Amino acid sequence: MLFLFQTEKPFKLSNYKPGLEYAKKQDALDELSQYRTQFHIPKDKHGNELIYLCGNSLGLQPKSTKDYINQELEDWANLGVEGHTDAKNPWLPYHEFLAEATAKLVGAKPIEVVTMNSLTANLHFMMASFYKPTKERYKILIESDAFPSDKYAVESQLRHHGYDDKEGLILWKPREGEELLNYEDLEAILKTHGNEIALIMIGGVNYYTGQFFDFKRITDLGHSYGCKVGFDCAHGAGNVNLDLHNSGADFAVWCTYKYMNSGPGSLSGCFVHERHAYDKDLNRFTGWWSHNKDTRFNMRHEFDVLPGAEGWQLSNPPILSMAAIKASLDMFNEVGIDKIIKKSKKLTGYFEFLLKDLGEDTIRIITPENPDERGCQLSIQVLKADKSLHDKLTEAGVISDWREPDVIRCAPVPLYNSFEDVYLMVEKMKEILKSST
Numbered sequence: 008m009l010f011l012f013q014t015e016k017p018f019k020l021s022n023y024k025p026g027l028e029y030a031k032k033q034d035a036l037d038e039l040s041q042y043r044t045q046f047h048i049p050k051d052k053h054g055n056e057l058i059y060l061c062g063n064s065l066g067l068q069p070k071s072t073k074d075y076i077n078q079e080l081e082d083w084a085n086l087g088v089e090g091h092t093d094a095k096n097p098w099l100p101y102h103e104f105l106a107e108a109t110a111k112l113v114g115a116k117p118i119e120v121v122t123m124n125s126l127t128a129n130l131h132f133m134m135a136s137f138y139k140p141t142k143e144r145y146k147i148l149i150e151s152d153a154f155p156s157d158k159y160a161v162e163s164q165l166r167h168h169g170y171d172d173k174e175g176l177i178l179w180k181p182r183e184g185e186e187l188l189n190y191e192d193l194e195a196i197l198k199t200h201g202n203e204i205a206l207i208m209i210g211g212v213n214y215y216t217g218q219f220f221d222f223k224r225i226t227d228l229g230h231s232y233g234c235k236v237g238f239d240c241a242h243g244a245g246n247v248n249l250d251l252h253n254s255g256a257d258f259a260v261w262c263t264y265k266y267m268n269s270g271p272g273s274l275s276g277c278f279v280h281e282r283h284a285y286d287k288d289l290n291r292f293t294g295w296w297s298h299n300k301d302t303r304f305n306m307r308h309e310f311d312v313l314p315g316a317e318g319w320q321l322s323n324p325p326i327l328s329m330a331a332i333k334a335s336l337d338m339f340n341e342v343g344i345d346k347i348i349k350k351s352k353k354l355t356g357y358f359e360f361l362l363k364d365l366g367e368d369t370i371r372i373i374t375p376e377n378p379d380e381r382g383c384q385l386s387i388q389v390l391k392a393d394k395s396l397h398d399k400l401t402e403a404g405v406i407s408d409w410r411e412p413d414v415i416r417c418a419p420v421p422l423y424n425s426f427e428d429v430y431l432m433v434e435k436m437k438e439i440l441k442s443s444t
């Protein structure tokens with residue numbers, strides 16, 4: 008058992024070594040290192056590259072994005088409305104060009120995914136179909152530190168259906184003095200309240216702690232009590248192996264501007280499990296883009312819903328935003344998520360190794376230690392620190408994310424961050440902490 012445990016952890020902390028030379032050597036050995044050159048790395052006012060560890064908030068721009076968008080601008084300029092059918096990538100079926108690569112990235116079948124709307128909007132559209140409260144079963148379960156938009160969305164769904172948003176909301180909370188959530192606690196909640204819960208909606212990778220949940224375990228548990236189960240994968244898509252189809256989840260949503268590098272406010276992805284693909288009785292909000300493509304433009308036909316996730320589209324989509332998504336997906340497809348995750352585990356483990364050297368009386372990492380329970384983000388609680396630490400890091404050229412009262416979130420993104428980035432970040436943090444004591 009012990010032996011098994013050891014071989015399952017390929018990047019043991021004791022395998023890493025300190026020093027800049029080691030970091031540079033890892034970059035030289037890294038088979039993905041060339042991808043960094045395919046991104047625009049933001050620079051300071053002297054023209055020096057910043058240490059950008061904020062891909063969990065807004066991913067960097069691939070250099071190819073401009074060409075993909077320019078293609079559509081040119082086709083629009085030259086073809087006008089005819090671009091819908093005659094553009095190099097015709098606009099009518101444009102979303103279909105994204106389906107296969109998206110499906111691969113999130114572990115789904117092409118019929119299960121679609122790119123549309125924005126994230127919180129999709130969450131509502133999914134709840135229109137999968138939150139069907141009855142007098143006995145109307146509650147929604149979320150994690151206690153859910154992303155605010157998700158919490159507001161589920162609360163408003165409760166109110167929309169005439170329920171009290173406090174009484175109707177059940178929170179899965181960490182234990183006293185802890186940050187991470189515990190599956191035994193979820194089981195206990197369901198044992199008591201399972202028959203009152205209509206929907207379980209969890210942030211698949213918690214935005215604050217970086218905890219990556221076991222989707223299958225949560226879904227099986229929820230389904231065994233008759234609950235519908237959905238995940239918000241904003242911090243998961245392009246970061247971890249989501250395996251959405253096999254998880255059995257009813258639905259999932261994510262944005263494409265974080266780890267999917269598709270530009271600020273870009274469109275959202277949406278997954279609806281195959282078992283719902285042909286269910287025409289499943290209620291939903293619809294528009295002309297949910298209608299059968301063959302008769303869509305006859306305009307007068309009775310509504311005839313498309314099978315699969317496409318059947319949840321409402322509008323013809325913004326092609327310029329989709330072009331940026333296509334640029335990014337083509338890169339993900341070329342590299343493959345498996346290689347990305349392999350580097351992610353190694354790079355994040357290295358980050359953890361360096362941080363631990365700062366000592367337990369200085370920092371505490373609240374993200375799970377097990378590489379299978381996290382992506383590339385580490386949330387670092389800095390003891391006795393305040394926001395001035397974050398400001399000093401920014402001044403020193405490190406772009407990270409501060410969360411009150413004392414947590415810095417950093418995401419070394421495998422496609423564009425280097426071992427040297429991580430090394431330099433920790434060195435800068437060390438200097439700042441030393442000078443402030």
Ligand SMILES: *Cc1c(COP(=O)(O)O)cnc(C)c1O
Nearest residue numbers: 126127154156210214239241262
């Ligand atoms: C980033 C993020 C959002 C943002 O929602 P938008 O609708 O894209 O503005 C919502 N939920 C989670 C979990 C997020 O991480």
